[in-house]
Amino acid sequence: MSFTTDTLEQDLKTQEYKYGFITDIEADSAPPGLNEDIVRFISAKKNEPEWLLEWRLKAFAKWKTMREPKWPNVSYPPISYQDIIYYSAPKPKKVLNSLDEVDPELLATFEKLGISLDEQKRLSGVAVDAVFDSVSVVTTFKEKLSELGIIFCSFSEAVHNHPELIKQYLGSVVPYTDNYFAALNSAVFSDGSFVYIPKGVRCPMELSTYFRINALNTGQFERTLIIAEEGAYVSYLEGCTAPMRDENQLHAAVVELVAQKNGTIKYSTVQNWYPGDKEGKGGIYNFVTKRGICKGDNSKITWTQVETGSAITWKYPSCILQGDNSVGEFYSVAVTNNMQQADTGTKMVHVGKNTKSTIVSKGISAGKGQNTYRGLVKILKKATNAHNYSQCDSLLMGDRCGAHTFPYIEVQNSSARVEHEASTSKVGEDQIFYCNQRGLSSEDAVNLIVNGFCKEVFRELPMEFAVEAQKLLGISLEGSVG
Amino acid sequence: MLTIDNLQAKVEDKQILRGINLQINPGEIHAIMGPNGSGKSTLANVLAGRDMYEVNGGSVEFNGQDLLDLDPEVRAREGLFLAFQYPVEIPGVNNTYFLRAAVNAVRKHHGEPELDGAQFLKFAREKAKLVELDPTLMNRSVNEGFSGGEKKRNEIFQMAVLNPKLAILDETDSGLDIDALRIVANGVNALRSPDRSFLIVTHYQRLLDYIVPDFVHVLVDGRIVKSGGKELALELEEKGYAWVEEELLAGAIA
Numbered sequence: 001m002s003f004t005t006d007t008l009e010q011d012l013k014t015q016e017y018k019y020g021f022i023t024d025i026e027a028d029s030a031p032p033g034l035n036e037d038i039v040r041f042i043s044a045k046k047n048e049p050e051w052l053l054e055w056r057l058k059a060f061a062k063w064k065t066m067r068e069p070k071w072p073n074v075s076y077p078p079i080s081y082q083d084i085i086y087y088s089a090p091k092p093k094k095v096l097n098s099l100d101e102v103d104p105e106l107l108a109t110f111e112k113l114g115i116s117l118d119e120q121k122r123l124s125g126v127a128v129d130a131v132f133d134s135v136s137v138v139t140t141f142k143e144k145l146s147e148l149g150i151i152f153c154s155f156s157e158a159v160h161n162h163p164e165l166i167k168q169y170l171g172s173v174v175p176y177t178d179n180y181f182a183a184l185n186s187a188v189f190s191d192g193s194f195v196y197i198p199k200g201v202r203c204p205m206e207l208s209t210y211f212r213i214n215a216l217n218t219g220q221f222e223r224t225l226i227i228a229e230e231g232a233y234v235s236y237l238e239g240c241t242a243p244m245r246d247e248n249q250l251h252a253a254v255v256e257l258v259a260q261k262n263g264t265i266k267y268s269t270v271q272n273w274y275p276g277d278k279e280g281k282g283g284i285y286n287f288v289t290k291r292g293i294c295k296g297d298n299s300k301i302t303w304t305q306v307e308t309g310s311a312i313t314w315k316y317p318s319c320i321l322q323g324d325n326s327v328g329e330f331y332s333v334a335v336t337n338n339m340q341q342a343d344t345g346t347k348m349v350h351v352g353k354n355t356k357s358t359i360v361s362k363g364i365s366a367g368k369g370q371n372t373y374r375g376l377v378k379i380l381k382k383a384t385n386a387h388n389y390s391q392c393d394s395l396l397m398g399d400r401c402g403a404h405t406f407p408y409i410e411v412q413n414s415s416a417r418v419e420h421e422a423s424t425s426k427v428g429e430d431q432i433f434y435c436n437q438r439g440l441s442s443e444d445a446v447n448l449i450v451n452g453f454c455k456e457v458f459r460e461l462p463m464e465f466a467v468e469a470q471k472l473l474g475i476s477l478e479g480s481v482g
Numbered sequence: 483m484l485t486i487d488n489l490q491a492k493v494e495d496k497q498i499l500r501g502i503n504l505q506i507n508p509g510e511i512h513a514i515m516g517p518n519g520s521g522k523s524t525l526a527n528v529l530a531g532r533d534m535y536e537v538n539g540g541s542v543e544f545n546g547q548d549l550l551d552l553d554p555e556v557r558a559r560e561g562l563f564l565a566f567q568y569p570v571e572i573p574g575v576n577n578t579y580f581l582r583a584a585v586n587a588v589r590k591h592h593g594e595p596e597l598d599g600a601q602f603l604k605f606a607r608e609k610a611k612l613v614e615l616d617p618t619l620m621n622r623s624v625n626e627g628f629s630g631g632e633k634k635r636n637e638i639f640q641m642a643v644l645n646p647k648l649a650i651l652d653e654t655d656s657g658l659d660i661d662a663l664r665i666v667a668n669g670v671n672a673l674r675s676p677d678r679s680f681l682i683v684t685h686y687q688r689l690l691d692y693i694v695p696d697f698v699h700v701l702v703d704g705r706i707v708k709s710g711g712k713e714l715a716l717e718l719e720e721k722g723y724a725w726v727e728e729e730l731l732a733g734a735i736a
């Protein structure tokens with residue numbers, strides 16, 4: 001028997017049908033591949049209202065017409081979007097009332113990563129919404145927050161409990177038409193976090209979510225939406241870790257931030273996904289769209305990121321400074337070791353008057369790592385007295401790695417002040433020897449030097465996060481000098 | 483304390499040390515003088531374990547151990563300190579934090595408990611006073627933007643904090659004003675003790691007015707060609723190195 005293209009296609013179709021959403025709604029995960037049925041399957045799985053399904057389908061239709069961006073300074077084998085599983089849920093056990101009921105194995109993993117929920121609850125008063133694969137497993141501190149009118153929940157919950165807010169804000173900062181990966185995310189997003197801080201409320205604790213990628217072959221499509229109403233303040237921490245993986249995993253998250261008048265959002269990330277092995281095998285593809293809008297006057301958004309993991313990072317947390325006197329900040333440390341590649345930076349779009357942006361980017365390259373800073377500062381016509389300060393520093397370890405800087409500046413208003421500074425330095429043999437001579441091992445010396453290099457970024461992180469970030473930096477650069 | 487026997491070292495195929503012999507006993511202060519490029523810094527760096535220099539002959543014993551066999555950080559933890567001729571800047575690393583990390587590395591090596599921030603600060607402040615170090619320097623990045631003299635003083639401060647058994651000072655007096663010179667010398671003298679030794683590299687007899695050495699050695703072309711008491715420094719100052727070289731030549735002919 002010979003296969004014609006037609007029979008093959010027919011065969012595939014029946015297979016798709018076999019796993020279609022209607023017949024297999026009980027399945028714990030979707031079959032690999034992406035089509036309209038899968039989008040419907042995900043939406044049905046989550047019991048979503050019709051309007052959201054429609055939105056997903058529109059995004060999917062748009063995505064099919066788009067092409068993967070090729071301009072980033074990274075290279076990787078083509079991604080087979082039809083081999084990815086777009087939905088998987090851990091086996092539901094029972095409703096959890098406290099941490100004691102959480103799977104001890106899961107807790108042990110968190111512990112190993114130094115982010116035990118227990119300890120965090122006790123020591124730092126951090127409310128944790130842990131996302132294990134695609135479904136929220138445990139949420140803490142919710143009650144305390146709800147007394148203040150703060151909403152902190154999984155995205156799916158918000159869809160059901162606060163549909164008016166989701167309807168109003170979903171896609172308002174990152175429309176599904178924005179880019180290839182944002183469109184993909186909009187079509188298939190699994191879950192994520194939702195935060196709403198009402199008018200005049202200062203969130204009394206750092207809100208934190210730890211993501212993990214666990215099930216084999218599961219693309220992760222997180223969706224996060226944070227809204228700070230007038231005069232509200234929130235600091236949000238996102239930490240990511242993933243266990244060893246042999247196959248590349250695609251991660252395409254979307255984060256949207258909205259700061260109303262006098263509102264402030266601080267968004268901090270420590271990203272530590274599996275970077276692949278020394279030969280570049282495995283590792284996460286991290287293609288993220290993060291954007292915030294300073295909608296009201298005097299609002300402020302700060303992005304702080306420490307990116308040590310992933311095989312490939314493609315990420316530009318951005319700010320649209322619409323309100324007058326609004327402030328956008330971007331503080332970044334990006335590490336590439338071995339075969340890691342990163343093309344990351346920010347976009348600061350000045351729309352309102354007296355808007356101010358600060359960019360501090362620290363790129364560290366070791367091994368054969370390639371590190372690219374790509375940043376856009378755009379000052380629109382009406383943005384009188386806009387001010388940007390950018391500082392891009394690169395640190396090289398060894399001579400097989402690379403650092404690249406692409407600053408783009410577009411100024412349409414002559415009153416703008418735009419300052420750009422850049423530097424490239426090497427971890428010097430003389431610096432390491434100096435530390436050795438004071439009793440420090442070479443490894444400690446490198447840690448010290450690298451942490452010194454990153455200081456301006458680390459001091460923007462909440463204390464306990466900064467400590468973790470320093471540890472991570474050490475781990476990810478292990479063995480890169482010697 | 484330290485026994486150097488026929489030490490030879492080269493860098494990039496250039497032989498620099500051509501057989502150094504030197505014995506330093508506990509409590510002694512030895513001064514090394516010699517023309518530019520004669521190998522003084524090379525000797526200091528080889529003793530400290532810088533791997534840019536290749537030792538291709540001889541041996542060094544430090545308190546009963548084969549010094550050349552130890553990693554540089556172990557030499558430091560065992561009590562060998564080098565005040566650098568050109569102290570290195572480490573941007574973004576707090577001077578006090580750096581020094582505490584160093585002290586704790588040493589303490590750990592000796593099985594002593596590490597000092598916490600408060601304990602260390604108290605201790606460090608006393609030492610800063612001893613060398614009259616501007617306290618604001620303690621909170622700046624290691625040597626970053628320090629003036630030449632401040633860097634040198636910071637080296638002496640580190641020495642005072644680390645409490646070494648053998649301190650090698652490589653031209654710590656160069657670039658110091660008269661007051662700073664006196665302060666540095668006072669620092670060294672305050673640390674002078676029967677179980678601590680110093681090897682002081684200098685070009686100027688002036689320093690030796692303040693820090694009176696037990697022995698003075700003249701290093702020429704990778705060899706110690708003349709040794710004597712403190713009066714040798716005076717003689718050198720007066721007659722220059724040409725005098726030693728002429729003497730050498732005469733000796734060779736005779």
Ligand SMILES: Nc1ncnc2c1ncn2[C@@H]1O[C@H](COP(=O)(O)OP(=O)(O)OP(=O)(O)O)[C@@H](O)[C@H]1O
Nearest residue numbers: 493494496498517518519520521522523524525534
């Ligand atoms: N890394 C190196 N590469 C090449 N040559 C070197 C290196 N280090 C030292 N040298 C050479 O070795 C010789 C001895 O240098 P060294 O620094 O030990 O001299 P010194 O006695 O300390 O001089 P000074 O009084 O000027 O400080 C010099 O000729 C110097 O150029």
Ligand SMILES: [Mg+2]
Nearest residue numbers: 522523524567
């Ligand atoms: Mg020298």
